[in-house]
Amino acid sequence: MYNDRRRQSAAVRYGPHHENTLNNILLRARNMESTLNNLKKEAEYITQRSWVIKKSNLGGRGLFASKFIKKGSLIFTNKPLVIGPRADCAAKTYCSICYVISEFCYPCDKCSLFICSKECGISQEHAKECAFILDYWKPKTPCDKKSKVLNQMLIYLRFFLLNEEQKQLVSFLQKSNNYSDFEELKALCSQYEIPKYQVQFIRTINAMIKLNSFRISESSCKKTIPLRGIFHLSSFLNHSCVPNTRNVFKNDYTMCVFASKDIEIGEEILTCYTGILWCTPVRRCHLKKTKNFWCKCRRCADPTEMNTKLSALKCFNKECVGFLIPLVPLNPETEWRCDNCKTIATPHHVSTVHSVLGSLVGILDLDDKFRLETVILEKISNFIPYSNHIFTDLRLRLALKIGFTEGLKLNGILKFNNANNTYCLCNLYHNAICIILLTMMSNKNLYNNFFVIIIYIGFAYAQII
Numbered sequence: 001m002y003n004d005r006r007r008q009s010a011a012v013r014y015g016p017h018h019e020n021t022l023n024n025i026l027l028r029a030r031n032m033e034s035t036l037n038n039l040k041k042e043a044e045y046i047t048q049r050s051w052v053i054k055k056s057n058l059g060g061r062g063l064f065a066s067k068f069i070k071k072g073s074l075i076f077t078n079k080p081l082v083i084g085p086r087a088d089c090a091a092k093t094y095c096s097i098c099y100v101i102s103e104f105c106y107p108c109d110k111c112s113l114f115i116c117s118k119e120c121g122i123s124q125e126h127a128k129e130c131a132f133i134l135d136y137w138k139p140k141t142p143c144d145k146k147s148k149v150l151n152q153m154l155i156y157l158r159f160f161l162l163n164e165e166q167k168q169l170v171s172f173l174q175k176s177n178n179y180s181d182f183e184e185l186k187a188l189c190s191q192y193e194i195p196k197y198q199v200q201f202i203r204t205i206n207a208m209i210k211l212n213s214f215r216i217s218e219s220s221c222k223k224t225i226p227l228r229g230i231f232h233l234s235s236f237l238n239h240s241c242v243p244n245t246r247n248v249f250k251n252d253y254t255m256c257v258f259a260s261k262d263i264e265i266g267e268e269i270l271t272c273y274t275g276i277l278w279c280t281p282v283r284r285c286h287l288k289k290t291k292n293f294w295c296k297c298r299r300c301a302d303p304t305e306m307n308t309k310l311s312a313l314k315c316f317n318k319e320c321v322g323f324l325i326p327l328v329p330l331n332p333e334t335e336w337r338c339d340n341c342k343t344i345a346t347p348h349h350v351s352t353v354h355s356v357l358g359s360l361v362g363i364l365d366l367d368d369k370f371r372l373e374t375v376i377l378e379k380i381s382n383f384i385p386y387s388n389h390i391f392t393d394l395r396l397r398l399a400l401k402i403g404f405t406e407g408l409k410l411n412g413i414l415k416f417n418n419a420n421n422t423y424c425l426c427n428l429y430h431n432a433i434c435i436i437l438l439t440m441m442s443n444k445n446l447y448n449n450f451f452v453i454i455i456y457i458g459f460a461y462a463q464i465i
Helices: 002-014 016-048 124-136 154-160 164-171 183-191 196-212 280-291 347-362 374-381 389-403 427-442 448-464
Strands: 051-055 061-065 074-078 082-085 213-216 227-230 245-249 255-259 268-271 323-326 336-338 414-417 422-425
Touching: 082 154, 124 154, 154 196, 183 196, 196 213, 196 227, 196 280, 245 268, 347 374
Parallel strands: none
Antiparallel strands: 051 061, 061 268, 074 255, 082 227, 213 227, 245 255, 323 336, 414 422
């Protein structure tokens, strides 16, 4: 009130020009106060954070602990700049807004992006993407309205919709040296007129996505398309097959990075770019194909993978009970030798077995009753021991499917035994828990984080039986 009276008095004495000057001064003061508050918050954040960005011996820049980080601590959270379907799944029929996979999804009448409902069609997100396509990507004639090429290019489309500050963050991220066209881009250009500068931008984004995208984990009970995202801070995390962090994703796709072990001051904060339960040959080939480097960490260099034998194959000598393991794991062309009879297997022979296993696993899936194809399992068991990563993965998938199935609480997997008035586990779940326990106990080095879980399951198991 007092300031208003002063302005009115000044306007009377010095005219309206003076009043405008005062208003400008007050506006600048408010902006300065807002800036100071932002700087204060940033200073508090820098004081509280437990990491710094600096040059890494692993290549490029990395995140390092600036203070001691206790196991289980939240190191940072990171909202995605952009999310979209994983490249190997983008051709499926899914909604571009809620990501549900459904044969009932249909192309938008205006832009041809697939949606599943009217609600998704009138969403703000779809309105922006629809407007961009209509403004810049003109369909060639004739154009197939049911083509899924736009859904395949969804993650690239969303980079065009970032604001200038977000685009600046993207420009800081490392890129691969491959700026060539890729199949999805070729398909897009064959059906739409794309401005040349946008084609070049898409090539640049593709080179960046190859090195910096993270798979977003999803619940196995949700029928949604598997997603990947660009997280500007998480992109500074370098890889290790024995990482010291774990990632947890919230419902809004925010990535929460927790310490999986104590991290000392100056120690680099690392994540795993592959499936942590994959065997060494699979992990290293995946890293070479997707990130363009061969991992040489201590786990990859160990023929037994820290005594887990996730890579092991059964000896080709049927009378032998030994395991084949690689002589020089860091060499993709290495020979494999049996740890019992010392039989040598050529890399070509081992590669053939891996190809057969890949084909068999590709058609193996859990049905609604948590069963697996017995015939395929028997064929797989001819090649690999119980410790192999394929069996480990199948047991984990079984455990996850049971854990995320509606209604399968503890009392849902028990049945009453009238003979002695006690509860006992149904045979299916009895076997499943036994398998999980045996797996964890046989791979102590890899499963040490689950030790407490084993104790609890073992205790419950003892009480129930």
